[in-house]
Amino acid sequence: MRARVLIRPKAGILDPQGVAVERALPALGFAGVANVHVGRLVELDIEDSAQLESMCEKLLANPLVEDYEVELLQGSG
Amino acid sequence: MRARVLIRPKAGILDPQGVAVERALPALGFAGVANVHVGRLVELDIEDSAQLESMCEKLLANPLVEDYEVELLQGSG
Numbered sequence: 001m002r003a004r005v006l007i008r009p010k011a012g013i014l015d016p017q018g019v020a021v022e023r024a025l026p027a028l029g030f031a032g033v034a035n036v037h038v039g040r041l042v043e044l045d046i047e048d049s050a051q052l053e054s055m056c057e058k059l060l061a062n063p064l065v066e067d068y069e070v071e072l073l074q075g076s077g
Numbered sequence: 078m079r080a081r082v083l084i085r086p087k088a089g090i091l092d093p094q095g096v097a098v099e100r101a102l103p104a105l106g107f108a109g110v111a112n113v114h115v116g117r118l119v120e121l122d123i124e125d126s127a128q129l130e131s132m133c134e135k136l137l138a139n140p141l142v143e144d145y146e147v148e149l150l151q152g153s154g
Contacts, residue, residue, distance in 0.1 A: 006118050008120070021137065022121075024136055025136065028132075028136060030128050030132055032125055032128075034122045035120075035121060035122045036119065037119070037121070038117060038119050039117070039118040039119075040116070040117060040118060041084070041115070041118040042113065042114070043085070043112075043113070043114045044110050044113040044114070045111045045112045046109060047108075047109030048109055051109075054107075055102065055105075055110075058105055059105060
């Protein structure tokens with residue numbers, strides 16, 4: 001099945017990319033934007049979705065400073 | 078409202094992070110994973126969601142080599 005992993009900086013951990021985007025937007029003429037956070041997106045085909053949490057802990061995310069969220073996009077297996 | 082932007086390498090564009098993850102997984106004991114792509118995730122609060130496409134084109138994504146997808150998470154405004 002296709003799976004999507006959303007990886008975000010943990011609350012309270014510095015998010016320099018988010019800060020940079022939030023500061024750059026007004027300079028480009030975009031107003032009314034707040035709480036910008038930049039993370040990573042990993043999408044993959046996986047046979048056994050039970051492996052995903054362990055994959056996130058060991059490779060995809062850094063659990064010390066990042067939270068992750070798994071979404072299954074297709075199928076039930 | 079809260080919005081989420083998913084940014085991915087365009088099809089056919091080199092995705093070195095995806096290749097690296099796909100190669101690393103078997104070495105860590107994970108089998109049955111294919112078509113790994115790594116992109117970016119931007120989440121933000123925005124007053125006028127009509128600005129999002131322009132923001133993606135001008136700042137968040139590089140439209141030459143990346144595709145983006147906008148998801149609105151809350152509200153209707």
